Amino acid sequence: MAYQTGEKQYHVDCDIAAVGYGLVPNNELAGLLGCETRDGYVVVDNDQRSTVANLFAAGEITGIGGVEKSMIEGEIAGVCCTGQSADHCWRHRNRGRQFAKLLEKSFRLSPALKKLATDYTILCHCEDVTLGEVNQFNDWRLAKLQRRIGMGPCQGRICGPTFSFLCGNGTPGAQPLSARPPVFATHLEHLIPSALSGK
């Protein structure tokens, strides 16, 4: 495998290379509840309030910054939703947010990655949709309707961020949420246990 950091190229002998291309939060529930998102993250105010009344959000769905940020945001959400002061939390949360910004900057996908995929590269493994079939669209919904990308069992969880990076606005996870219940693929027996048990 060959890879490049800055100007320097590296070669590593290996059988299989597993490569990660960024982190994307599971924000489907927030989307279903009508929370506004920006660049794939739930928009919150200083008290962790989302744009939906009485609905607070904390952790990775508001920005990926590790466990410390998630926990302090959770504390702020808990304290503020019960009408108490979260003054003791701001410094800690600001540090977490700064770390999240640093993480985002350090791991931002390089535009050079766009050259890796060809027209024949499969973006949607559930429905076998190639980049060549969808790169004329810059709109996720349109591409879904026209080419069935994101219509399989994973419902775009894998190909959605990739599409967004390659064909959309360049930010993985930034396409509007279109989750429907059940959000994750599940067994019918979990949905209708009473029907299966005959009770």
Ligand SMILES: Cc1cc2nc3c(=O)[nH]c(=O)nc-3n(C[C@H](O)[C@H](O)[C@H](O)COP(=O)(O)OP(=O)(O)OC[C@H]3O[C@@H](n4cnc5c(N)ncnc54)[C@H](O)[C@@H]3O)c2cc1C
């Ligand atoms: C392998 C790995 C190693 C890590 N190591 C570190 C580390 O060393 N240091 C560090 O700071 N951070 C680390 N992290 C990141 C850290 O785990 C996260 O920042 C933290 O857990 C985020 O907390 P959260 O509450 O936002 O999300 P989570 O802890 O992911 O909790 C979200 C919960 O919501 C549930 N959920 C999601 N969608 C649905 C749905 N539709 N219906 C029902 N439930 C749902 C999930 O099952 C999960 O239980 C690591 C993460 C991973 C994956």
